Amino acid sequence: MLFNSVEFAIFLPVVAIVYFIIEAKAKSHTASNVWLVFVSYFYYMYADARYGLLLAAVTLVSYGSGYLLRYVVHETRMRKKLLILTVVLLIGTLFFFKYAGFLSSLIAKDKALQIILPVGISFYIFQSLTYVFEIYQGKTEAAVSFISYTAFASFFPVLLSGPIEKSSHLLPQFEEEHHFDYERIRHGLIRLSYGYFLKLVIASRIAIAVDLIYDNYMDVTGYQLLLATCLYSVQIFCDFASYSTIAIGTAEILGFKLTENFTQPFFTDSCATFWRHWHITLNNWFKDYVYIPLGGNRKGTLRKYLNIFIVFTLSGMWHGADITYILWGMISGLFQIMEALIAPLRAHFPRRLKVFFTFMLFTFSMFLFRSDDIAQAEIIIGKVFTQFEISSILTTSPFELGLGVFNMLYLIAGMIVLIIYDVINERTGDAASYIAAKKTPVRWAVYYLFVVMILGSASIGAQQFIYFKF
Amino acid sequence: MNPKLKLLRNFILLSIPLVILCALAFALPMSYMTVEYVMWDEEFENSASPYIDAETVIIGDSRAKSSVLPALLHEDTYNIAIGGATPIEMYYATENYIEHNGAPKNAVVIFAPYHFCDIDNWDQTLYFNFLSADEIAEIYAKGIETNDPVIARKGRIGEMVSYRLRLPSKYLAQMYESKFTGRKAENREKFDSIRADLGYCEFGSADGDDGETHEVFHEYFDSSEEVLYYYEKLIDLLSDNEVNVVVAQPPINQASGDVIHKEFVDGYTDYLNNVMNQKRRYNLKMLTEIPVYPNELFGDSIHVNRKGAEVYTKELRDYLESIDFWYRK
Numbered sequence: 001m002l003f004n005s006v007e008f009a010i011f012l013p014v015v016a017i018v019y020f021i022i023e024a025k026a027k028s029h030t031a032s033n034v035w036l037v038f039v040s041y042f043y044y045m046y047a048d049a050r051y052g053l054l055l056a057a058v059t060l061v062s063y064g065s066g067y068l069l070r071y072v073v074h075e076t077r078m079r080k081k082l083l084i085l086t087v088v089l090l091i092g093t094l095f096f097f098k099y100a101g102f103l104s105s106l107i108a109k110d111k112a113l114q115i116i117l118p119v120g121i122s123f124y125i126f127q128s129l130t131y132v133f134e135i136y137q138g139k140t141e142a143a144v145s146f147i148s149y150t151a152f153a154s155f156f157p158v159l160l161s162g163p164i165e166k167s168s169h170l171l172p173q174f175e176e177e178h179h180f181d182y183e184r185i186r187h188g189l190i191r192l193s194y195g196y197f198l199k200l201v202i203a204s205r206i207a208i209a210v211d212l213i214y215d216n217y218m219d220v221t222g223y224q225l226l227l228a229t230c231l232y233s234v235q236i237f238c239d240f241a242s243y244s245t246i247a248i249g250t251a252e253i254l255g256f257k258l259t260e261n262f263t264q265p266f267f268t269d270s271c272a273t274f275w276r277h278w279h280i281t282l283n284n285w286f287k288d289y290v291y292i293p294l295g296g297n298r299k300g301t302l303r304k305y306l307n308i309f310i311v312f313t314l315s316g317m318w319h320g321a322d323i324t325y326i327l328w329g330m331i332s333g334l335f336q337i338m339e340a341l342i343a344p345l346r347a348h349f350p351r352r353l354k355v356f357f358t359f360m361l362f363t364f365s366m367f368l369f370r371s372d373d374i375a376q377a378e379i380i381i382g383k384v385f386t387q388f389e390i391s392s393i394l395t396t397s398p399f400e401l402g403l404g405v406f407n408m409l410y411l412i413a414g415m416i417v418l419i420i421y422d423v424i425n426e427r428t429g430d431a432a433s434y435i436a437a438k439k440t441p442v443r444w445a446v447y448y449l450f451v452v453m454i455l456g457s458a459s460i461g462a463q464q465f466i467y468f469k470f
Numbered sequence: 471m472n473p474k475l476k477l478l479r480n481f482i483l484l485s486i487p488l489v490i491l492c493a494l495a496f497a498l499p500m501s502y503m504t505v506e507y508v509m510w511d512e513e514f515e516n517s518a519s520p521y522i523d524a525e526t527v528i529i530g531d532s533r534a535k536s537s538v539l540p541a542l543l544h545e546d547t548y549n550i551a552i553g554g555a556t557p558i559e560m561y562y563a564t565e566n567y568i569e570h571n572g573a574p575k576n577a578v579v580i581f582a583p584y585h586f587c588d589i590d591n592w593d594q595t596l597y598f599n600f601l602s603a604d605e606i607a608e609i610y611a612k613g614i615e616t617n618d619p620v621i622a623r624k625g626r627i628g629e630m631v632s633y634r635l636r637l638p639s640k641y642l643a644q645m646y647e648s649k650f651t652g653r654k655a656e657n658r659e660k661f662d663s664i665r666a667d668l669g670y671c672e673f674g675s676a677d678g679d680d681g682e683t684h685e686v687f688h689e690y691f692d693s694s695e696e697v698l699y700y701y702e703k704l705i706d707l708l709s710d711n712e713v714n715v716v717v718a719q720p721p722i723n724q725a726s727g728d729v730i731h732k733e734f735v736d737g738y739t740d741y742l743n744n745v746m747n748q749k750r751r752y753n754l755k756m757l758t759e760i761p762v763y764p765n766e767l768f769g770d771s772i773h774v775n776r777k778g779a780e781v782y783t784k785e786l787r788d789y790l791e792s793i794d795f796w797y798r799k
Contacts, residue, residue, distance in 0.1 A: 005625070005628055006628040006629075006631050006632050006637065006639075007628040010631075180473070180474060181473075182473035182476060182477055185477060186477075186480075406646070447484055448487070452487055455487055455488055455491060455642075456638075458637070458639040459638060459639060459640075459643035459646065
């Protein structure tokens with residue numbers, strides 16, 4: 001079920017109303033969690049009922065492993081063995097669904113295994129693993145009840161595309177009561193609206209221009225490809241941040257506080273900082289469970305660089321079974337290493353220039369991320385460097401990028417709103433609270449601005465979120 | 471104010487723009503919809519209040535609509551075919567017609583053979599909203615039963631609700647395109663021209679077309695179970711109402727006739743013969759041969775132009791006269 005679908009527009013109010021009724025009337029909080037498990041499985045199985053079995057299996061394995069680590073197995077070596085077994089089982093499952101088809105195609109192209117990738121698998125397996133890791137490290141207690149854990153492992157707002165929550169942060173919230181709270185729900189709804197705004201007003205429109213240029217990459221100039229890729233950087237941000245924002249808003253309506261996943265990444269002035277503001281929960285996961293165990297920055301500079309490279313390569317692999325993703329991860333890691341190497345020189349650059357460079361380096365990596373395969377990426381990068389055709393800057397009208405005058409102006413207006421919202425977010429830390437605290441006329445003007453701009457974009461189409469495929 | 475009521479009030483206030491857009495989409499379809507809508511509108515308006523008291527009706531899809539000139543065929547004839555319709559939509563349109571006007575004496579049923587295989591306009595049917603919610607539900611239930619990939623595809627329920635509520639996600643694009651009311655005059659003119667031609671409508675106006683039609687892309691008669699079900703239901707509906715029926719085939723151009731797969735034609739012919747023979751039906755005649763006309767008689771790759779319609783109508787008229795169609799009981 002897509003967040004931007006009619007089904008979800010019916011689903012969410014029903015879920016919330018019933019949830020608050022249960023919270024108010026039921027004697028035990030377990031009933032509310034049972035309801036959340038029920039609706040989360042319904043949400044997940046709406047696309048394909050078979051997916052539910054996999055989610056249930058992942059939940060059972062991680063809960064069982066956590067239980068054994070907490071209450072049964074106390075001997076260090078056995079605990080380590082159990083942890084490795086759990087990781088092998090869960091990562092093995094993820095690897096099978098993501099990589100078996102790809103690897104079999106390398107062996108025999110015409111006999112490649114046709115395996116359907118269950119949507120959200122990368123996200124919920126990583127989230128379940130945080131539970132096992134945190135119990136192993138003694139950072140969290142095992143779940144009090146299986147129902148609470150199942151609700152955590154299948155919580156529908158984060159199920160398909162994150163944020164990847166740590167059990168120590170989200171799991172205890174399933175033990176708390178969440179009652180109807182007007183201020184909280186209003187805040188959640190503002191965030192929800194902003195999420196839809198990012199997706200429908202900006203990402204879906206940019207997608208038209210980007211797709212048009214990338215679909216005709218052989219016939220366009222290097223400049224046009226660079227322009228499309230810069231736009232793609234903004235598109236993927238708006239697309240993915242929109243999903244996270246809708247997830248956070250949805251959870252907040254129900255009374256749950258999720259971790260922020262994007263905090264103005266395009267305002268950062270270095271690649272290292274950029275990745276602390278982009279897909280924060282995934283990068284934190286890799287930092288906590290790969291980078292630090294590998295030694296982090298504690299074993300010398302060279303080892304630190306190697307660790308960064310390993311982490312980003314794995315992050316690329318996590319995104320998909322394609323050489324373009326792996327190379328994207330490697331390049332992103334290399335950019336960070338190079339940046340660290342020229343740090344003394346960079347210190348003399350003005351901040352705005354560094355922000356620009358950071359954006360352009362990210363955009364460069366997007367050539368690989370957006371391309372269908374490595375051959376296409378090679379041609380596109382080649383064209384940017386050898387067939388830039390500077391004159392096409394003058395002849396490429398922004399109104400001829402498949403959007404037309406009306407939609408291009410609409411997009412520009414949307415980008416202005418995005419920048420204002422992010423500037424407020426950067427300064428106050430919470431633009432939604434800033435809006436909610438304004439006087440009634442200003443507040444309602446903002447509400448209507450969002451509503452009208454979203455409605456005006458409704459016909460752009462219910463495109464799938466880019467990160468669903470991961 | 472009670473916070474729950476406050477939230478509800480705010481929600482209602484914020485829904486006003488949505489309600490306005492839905493209401494506009496609901497109230498002014500002729501002002502923004504494309505010309506295909508006009509055919510449906512004309513057909514349904516004619517069903518409710520007939521333009522003429524037709525003794526003979528032409529039932530079918532766009533090929534029937536563009537191939538038969540009622541004025542040339544016989545007096546008191548009206549073409550109630552609908553562009554983009556398959557037997558599914560036409561079954562309900564005919565049922566609706568009979569309900570309002572009683573059964574006609576005669577009917578000529580003409581569908582493009584590929585419409586027995588491809589339900590290619592179902593979204594358009596939902597979009598126009600001429601079928602009732604009950605009818606849509608009935609078709610969907612059959613789609614589930616037959617596992618139809620179009621009617622019962624994933625996400626259909628949400629789409630059906632979106633169309634029924636006239637949500638902007640489905641209607642705003644055309645409203646923008648037409649600047650909300652920009653198609654009103656054009657649609658009205660088309661409506662009047664269809665009326666003047668007793669339901670006939672030209673789809674392609676070129677002086678010839680050598681493009682290939684949909685049928686040539688089918689290597690065999692890979693029919694849709696749902697369409698066949700409704701086709702037979704349509705024939706039964708006419709039979710139960712004691713309507714004299716001739717099933718005829720619309721012409722295809724020479725370019726398509728040269729390459730159409732024999733297996734497809736054979737499968738289609740076998741199916742029609744099977745319908746003819748499987749049970750006793752009231753005065754049913756089948757013309758199973760697909761006529762092939764010169765490319766010059768086609769207005770586009772699929773539909774005959776007016777000249778082609780004249781040729782086809784005359785041939786059909788001669789055939790109907792030869793079987794004494796008009797004077798059968």
